[in-house]
Amino acid sequence: MFRVEGVRDRDPSVGDLVRVRSTGASTPLAVTVVHTRHPHDYPATADHRRLGPALWRRLERRAELLSAIRTFFETDGFLEVDTPLLVQSAGTEVHVDPVHAMLTPHAGAPREPRYLITSPELSMKRLLACGSGPIFTLAKVFRDGERGRNHRPEFTMLEWYRPWDRYTTLMSDCERLINALVPAGQVRFVGVDIDLKPPWPRLPFYEALQTIAGVANPERMSADDALAAFATDVERHLDPARPTFITDYPIELASLARPKPSAPELAERFELYLGGLELANAFGELTDADTQRRRCLDENAERGELGKAQMPLDEDFLAALASGMPPSAGIALGIDRLVMVLTDASSIDDVVAF
Amino acid sequence: MYQTSDIKKNLKIKMDNAPWTVVEFLFVKPGKGTAFTRTTLRNLKTGRVIERNFRSGETLEPVDVETREAMFMYKDGEDYVFMDNSTYDQFPVSQEVLGDSSRWLVDNMNCHLLFYEGRPITAEVPNFIEIEITYCEPAVKGNTSQNATKNATIASGATVQVPLFVEEGTIIKIDTRTGEYQGRKSK
Numbered sequence: 001m002f003r004v005e006g007v008r009d010r011d012p013s014v015g016d017l018v019r020v021r022s023t024g025a026s027t028p029l030a031v032t033v034v035h036t037r038h039p040h041d042y043p044a045t046a047d048h049r050r051l052g053p054a055l056w057r058r059l060e061r062r063a064e065l066l067s068a069i070r071t072f073f074e075t076d077g078f079l080e081v082d083t084p085l086l087v088q089s090a091g092t093e094v095h096v097d098p099v100h101a102m103l104t105p106h107a108g109a110p111r112e113p114r115y116l117i118t119s120p121e122l123s124m125k126r127l128l129a130c131g132s133g134p135i136f137t138l139a140k141v142f143r144d145g146e147r148g149r150n151h152r153p154e155f156t157m158l159e160w161y162r163p164w165d166r167y168t169t170l171m172s173d174c175e176r177l178i179n180a181l182v183p184a185g186q187v188r189f190v191g192v193d194i195d196l197k198p199p200w201p202r203l204p205f206y207e208a209l210q211t212i213a214g215v216a217n218p219e220r221m222s223a224d225d226a227l228a229a230f231a232t233d234v235e236r237h238l239d240p241a242r243p244t245f246i247t248d249y250p251i252e253l254a255s256l257a258r259p260k261p262s263a264p265e266l267a268e269r270f271e272l273y274l275g276g277l278e279l280a281n282a283f284g285e286l287t288d289a290d291t292q293r294r295r296c297l298d299e300n301a302e303r304g305e306l307g308k309a310q311m312p313l314d315e316d317f318l319a320a321l322a323s324g325m326p327p328s329a330g331i332a333l334g335i336d337r338l339v340m341v342l343t344d345a346s347s348i349d350d351v352v353a354f
Numbered sequence: 355m356y357q358t359s360d361i362k363k364n365l366k367i368k369m370d371n372a373p374w375t376v377v378e379f380l381f382v383k384p385g386k387g388t389a390f391t392r393t394t395l396r397n398l399k400t401g402r403v404i405e406r407n408f409r410s411g412e413t414l415e416p417v418d419v420e421t422r423e424a425m426f427m428y429k430d431g432e433d434y435v436f437m438d439n440s441t442y443d444q445f446p447v448s449q450e451v452l453g454d455s456s457r458w459l460v461d462n463m464n465c466h467l468l469f470y471e472g473r474p475i476t477a478e479v480p481n482f483i484e485i486e487i488t489y490c491e492p493a494v495k496g497n498t499s500q501n502a503t504k505n506a507t508i509a510s511g512a513t514v515q516v517p518l519f520v521e522e523g524t525i526i527k528i529d530t531r532t533g534e535y536q537g538r539k540s541k
Contacts (some may be wrong), residue, residue, distance in 0.1 A: 033378060082494075093386065095384075095386060095387055095388050096385075097385070101449075122416065135374045145389070145410070146381075146383050146389065147359075147381060148381020148382070148383070149380055149381065150380075150381070150390075151381055151383055224387070227384055227386065227387040227388075228388065230384070230389075230391070231382055231387060232382075232390075232392070232407060253386055253387075254386075271385070278384065278385060281385050281386070332376070
C-alpha cells in the first residue's frame with residue numbers, strides 16, 4: 001500500500017512527479033507516475049466524489065485500529081476465529097431482523113432458505129463449548145431495516161468471549177482496549193473532549209431511568225416500555241464527556257444472558273455508551289440449554305404476536321449448551337461506531353468506503 | 355401517507371390539525387429494542403418547536419402547504435393586499451398573519467407567503483431591504499461613530515436606530531430579521 005502525499009511537479013508529456021509513502025514507512029519516496037488519470041479525462045463517479053481526502057484519512061485510521069485491536073487480543077492470549085455469515089438460523093430475537101438469503105446447497109438440489117448473521121454470537125458459543133479458550137472475531141453482520149446516521153444494514157462487529165470468567169472482567173477489557181487504541185487517554189468527538197481515564201462510571205439501568213428520565217418506579221414498567229423510555233429520555237442525556245457502563249438490565253431484555261445470582265429479576269448484562277452512542281453489549285452468558293430453549297420459544301411467540309416471521313431455532317447452538325458450555329462472559333462491540341468516535345465522524349457513512 | 359422511512363429534513367406533515375416541518379431527525383434503534391425515528395418539528399404557523407418520536411410502521415399525514423411569491427400592493431383597512439406574482443390574483447392578508455413582517459412592507463415589495471390549505475399563514479419579507487428614511491433629526495456633522503444612534507422613521511412607517519450622521523432622505527439597508535441598520539445604499 002502506498003499513499004500519495006503530494007504532487008511535486010507536473011509534466012503532462014511524461015506524468016506527475018509525486019511523493020508517496022509506503023504505509024508504515026517513515027521516509028517518503030519520489031516516484032514519477034507515467035500514466036496518470038487526469039480529472040478531466042473521464043467523468044468522476046459517485047465513488048470519486050465520496051472518496052475524498054477526509055474519508056481516505058478515516059479509512060487509514062480504521063485500518064490502523066483494526067490492526068491494533070488484533071494485536072491487543074493476541075497479546076492477551078485470545079485466539080482469532082472466523083464464523084460463518086450464511087447460517088440456517090440467525091437467532092430469535094424479537095426486535096432484530098435478519099436478512100433472508102436462498103441457497104442451492106449443491107448443484108441440482110432444491111433451494112433452501114438461509115439467513116445472514118445478525119451477530120456471530122451463536123457460532124462463538126459453539127466454539128466455547130468445544131474448549132476453545134478465550135476467542136475473538138471481527139465479523140460482518142447484517143440487520144434488516146436498520147438505516148440512519150448511526151446504523152447501516154451491514155456493519156462490522158467485534159466480539160470476544162472469556163470462558164470461566166465473569167462479565168465484569170469485560171468492563172475492564174473495554175477500558176484497557178480503548179485506552180490501548182488511544183494512548184493519549186482523551187478523544188474529541190462532535191465538539192466534546194471525552195476523558196477515557198479508567199475506571200469508567202457504572203450506572204444501573206433502573207437508576208438511570210430514575211435520575212435522568214425522572215421515572216418514579218421504572219421497575220413497574222414493562223421491559224419494552226422501559227427500554228423505549230431509556231432510548232428516548234436517557235441515552236442522549238448521559239454525560240458525553242465520559243464513557244458509561246449501563247448495568248443491571250431487567251432479565252426480559254437479555255434473552256441470552258443469565259440472571260444475577262443476587263437478584264434473579266436482573267440480568268448479567270451491561271452496555272457501554274461512548275460519545276452518546278450505544279457501542280457495546282455484554283452478557284454473563286446463559287449456559288442452561290432448557291432455559292435458553294424456553295426463551296427462544298417465548299421470543300418466537302412474541303414475534304408471532306407482532307406479525308413477524310417465526311425464526312428456526314439453532315439446534316446446534318442449543319446442543320452446544322446442553323453439552324456443557326463453560327460459564328462464560330461475552331461482548332459485542334460495533335467497530336464502525338468506535339471508528340466514528342475515534343475519528344470524530346458524525347455519521348457512520350463517514351467511516352466506510354462503500 | 356408518509357412512512358417513517360420518508361422522513362427527511364424539510365418534510366412537511368399535518369399533525370394535531372396543524373402544519374409542521376421536520377427540522378432534524380434521527381433513526382434510533384436500541385440493539386435489543388424497537389426502532390423509531392426521533393424528530394424535531396417546527397409548527398409552520400406559530401414557529402413552536404417540539405420533539406416527537408415515530409415508531410417504525412407509524413404513518414405521517416402529508417400536508418397541503420405551498421409557498422407563493424407575492425407583491426405587496428396596498429393597505430386596505432386592517433388588511434394588506436398582495437398580488438400573486440404568477441397568477442396575478444389579489445388577496446388580503448391580515449396583520450395577525452404578517453406579524454412583525456408588516457413593519458417592513460412598502461408598495462411593490464416581493465414577499466414569500468406560505469399557504470396552508472389554501473389560506474396564507476405566514477409571510478416572509480426579504481432578509482435585507484433598502485428603504486428611504488422619511489424623517490429623522492438632522493445629521494451631526496463629523497460624527498462618524500457607529501455607536502451613537504438616533505431614531506429614524508422609514509418609508510414603511512417603522513422606526514429604526516441609525517447612526518447620528520445619517521440624513522433624512524437617505525436610502526439605508528436593514529436586516530429585517532434583527533431590525534438593525536446595515537449601512538447606507540452605495541451610490
